[in-house]
Ligand SMILES: Nc1ncnc2c1ncn2[C@@H]1O[C@H](COP(=O)(O)OP(=O)(O)O)[C@@H](O)[C@H]1O
């Protein structure tokens with residue numbers, strides 16, 4: 502099984518700082534940032550037949566039918582080639598949520614919902630200020646108030662839905678930008694840990710399936726492997742490198758061998774993740790049972806996690 506896209510939804514009132522924070526998170530943590538509102542504004546300008554209709558929705562602060570917004574988001578997700586997304590300003594009402602579950606529910610994993618909380622008076626002041634230079638037809642007092650009403654009536658119930666699923670991470674969006682950024686990074690850490698575990702599992706599955714191309718595609722250009730090869734670190738860039746790595750006994754597995762990752766310990770530092778665990782290979786075939794201590798260094802860049810370094814040391818007998 503390949504790696505499913507991981508999605509963080511970013512919600513909050515109009516002007517709460519979604520775009521500002523997503524832009525920096527994407528730069529510093531390596532996510533692909535997609536703004537539903539921005540994609541709709543681009544579609545409006547593109548001269549498409551929906552242009553006039555979109556213009557009315559945007560000006561009035563109404564939420565456009567999900568077929569349109571999700572169609573644009575899905576296309577942009579595929580075009581990006583990434584697997585880690587910040588989706589900003591979506592899902593914003595029940596129609597958005599139902600459409601997501603219907604069309605994307607099985608295709609992507611929602612790892613968390615980042616929710617920027619901010620009082621209306623602060624939002625209003627920010628939007629009016631943004632309106633001085635944004636050129637947006639909805640950055641005026643009348644549109645801002647309509648958008649805030651839409652947010653309260655239709656978006657907050659969506660946040661409550663995610664809250665009941667345990668996915669919401671609340672951040673006070675009224676503080677200064679650096680403080681909000683530090684708090685959003687902290688709020689994202691458990692979602693990032695789940696992304697890294699999923700990437701690790703997908704890469705080990707590629708190894709156990711002997712899919713060297715899929716394995717290599719998850720490596721940085723300068724990735725290396727060291728440990729049970731009994732020699733210095735070797736390159737882990739191309740499918741042939743991965744083959745060499747496997748032939749040196751580094752992976753201690755055969756096609757389809759089930760595995761468990763025991764006692765995982767993870768540290769996330771910006772866009773770098775360090776993960777150590779004990780990999781137990783087995784599945785009932787006692788002759789094959791072996792354990793390997795592995796440490797993987799992952800780099801979050803360009804919308805994906807890529808392996809930078811793998812260290813492993815085989816443990817001869819997994820059984821006491
Ligand atoms: N923490 C903050 N403090 C002060 N101003 C902010 C903060 N975050 C964003 N802004 C400003 O407020 C306006 C709205 O931010 P933006 O990120 O565009 O919000 P949203 O995408 O939620 O509508 C922008 O002009 C931005 O520069």
Ligand SMILES: Nc1ccn([C@@H]2O[C@H](COP(=O)(O)OP(=O)(O)O)[C@@H](O)[C@H]2O)c(=O)n1
Pocket residue numbers: 513514515516519536537538539541558559560561562563564565566570589590591592593597639648
């Ligand atoms: N899922 C979405 C997101 C935005 N939109 C539209 O796009 C407008 C601008 O959204 P935005 O996220 O760019 O901006 P803010 O309102 O958050 O400042 C909204 O007021 C809606 O009219 C939508 O219809 N559906």
